[in-house]
Amino acid sequence: MDERRGAGESVKGQPARPTRRLLALNHFANPYDAPGGTRLLELTERLEGWDTTIVAANRNLFTQGPQPPATDAFRTVWTPPYGANDATRVLNWAVFAVGALVTGLRLPRPDVVYASSPHLLTGLAGWAIARIRRAPFVLEIRDLWPQILVDMGRIRAGSLTHRLVRGLEQFLYRRADAIVVLAQGAAQAIAEDGVPPGRIWFIPNAADPADFEPTAPREELRRRYGFDGVTILYAGAHGPANGLDFVLDAAAEVARDLPQVRFVLVGDGLAKPALMTRAARRRLTNVVFLEAVPKNEVPDLLAATDAGLHVLADLPLFLYGVSPNKLFDYMAAGLPVLTNTAGEVGEIVKGNDAGIVVEPAQLASGVRQLVAAGPERRRRWGRNGMRYTAQERNRSLMAARLGELLDQLTG
Template identity: 55%
Template sequence: MNPRRVLVLNHFAVPPGHPGGTRHVELFSRLPGWTHVIIASRRNMITGRPQRAEPGFHLVAVTPYRGNGLGRVVNWASYAVTATVASLRQPRPDVVYASSPHLLAGLSGCVVATLRRTPFVLEVRDLWPRVLVEMGTLSETSVAYRALERLERFLYRRADRVVIMAPGVRAAIEGKGVAPEKIAFIPNAADPEDFVPSRPRAELRERYRFTRRTAVYAGAHGPANGLDLLLAAAEAVPEIDVVLVGAGVEKARLQAKARAIPNVRFLDPVPKSEIPDLLHAADVGVHVLADVELFRAGVSPNKVFDYMAAGLPIVTNSPGTVGDLVLGADSGYVTPPSHLAHGLAQITQASPDELAKMGAAGRSWIRANQSRTAMAHALGRLLAPLVDGDAPR
């Protein structure tokens, strides 16, 4: 039997080994009986540099932008146009799978699925446009918000399945009229086997110039990430070094703000293949989000699962879904959003054995409960009935 084909629309996806999101290539490459093509931006949205297509990827042109203004919206729209055109030139897929955060990628997927007469799966990474209201970016009474909410409801109605990545999102989506049986929970994941370092820890600490107890934040530097809270915490706990690795629209401002904080350092984004070395050299992984109520239940952060798979203890300022995970796995400390300094202080006081115990507990939990292989099997169980015609509509 010929393998089935899934067409994945993800504006921000990157091939393995590059800085950025590799969720879909990791999931679909583990899916037996399926081939996949991911339609992604030709420009890496983290580094700003062009990226080359690799097997399983088709890259499309998008407009450049800086900051969070109109140029970013034009960038999203350009992806929606070029991704739709590129998708319609692909061989007919068995399923179209479109991933947010921005809803224009979902609209592109819906258009392609309609024209190719295939099932449509919408993956909800963030609760747009609600998250924009809670962050103060949009007014609930604005024309833009009302238009985005109509688009959101339209996509929910048209999707054959809606994939969520955090359990707290389910109630919000059901509240938009989505039938419970249409919603599938497939969170982010990680495999400890993918986080084996290439060198002994002492060599890696020398490479990254980690000379004291060191907390690493590896991820985006944007408004939602709340990194001002991390800088304030680092300033309050000078006994620990804090290293921020990544890129984003807020990075230059954060770097300027941190010049007077001697225990804070910034590094450029590193390829995904280098993350195991970086985390093995560190003493703790930091997860930070802005103080937004929606984030308590609506996130599935890759970095937390990476920290756990690498055997790194965690400090997070996100009570709710993430905090419950960290506490339930005995893998670190949870603080209120504005009290991250307390978590860093606890890390400075913990013994090496205590840190090692938390790291090992996190690794054991992720292996048993949320490996990429297990999530790929869940994805396979979601897709097969859609293709076979056995799924309720």
């Protein structure tokens, strides 16, 4: 597994290398003025000598609403709506893959094609474009499919569906010129599948503290968002894998002895309506649901908060195969982190003294520890997390690593 960090330096006196084209496919990529992940945009805009075009869906993953208008650097393809994890969602994936393939073939010939999961149909479209246009193919693995579907009980191991998805996974692993992973555990799992370690590149999620400067003083922001007491904020997807029922359980458990605590859940997803119904049924007045916000508003939101909440369902894969955006956003913003995920995520938080790690169903215990620690201890955790992201997990560092990979593929 290649973990080199520096991009190759140019030789003094040599002419500048002409700009090369990177075609990046990511069904769920977003521009800064939309809610959701902006990893691909943040990495590629830092690349030197590369002109990048990102192809994404015209429908936002969180809100299911339309994405902002496309630009030369950000193309969108039409996808049908869906409202559940059923055949309509699979159709949405398939339509995106076909649209991305057609769009990619209409654009100028790329020097490298970069396709990001989670669903592997995007990878298949990327491989096809790379094969037709005779360009190197990079596969980014955000979630290990089909393992996560098995862990969540969506498909049965050994079933026809499992064998088909597993076959597609192996097909893409064998044909990718390089595989980018976001977690060390994913790299190990892929290597155990027979992929040479030299073709696996570790480029995890990251965040830059400089990108999280708020636009107003903290107290003004707290008034703007209506925050009071000790505000523990979750910002991200509201889906079955996110384990937000654990948050409702914790809120019910601490409601009486910690009345000053507020849980704020920001975002959207398929599970949100059911979560809101359950919170109302349980009369959880200490839980507040807010709509998803654009990425460029996140710094203000986090600055008004006392702690960042990272929570996932209790699945084996999450111990080794995830690299959550929100975790690094919290840390870069100087927030202490409360997470219910051990393994790699827990080691980052615990190893850098950046917050509290608890068992999946023990969030209430973590909340009590967070409150008992007091403001100064929470600030110290936040400073430690900010220092870690600045030194080890900043976007420029990850972009340099990606640039080295692309330079290597194009000679």
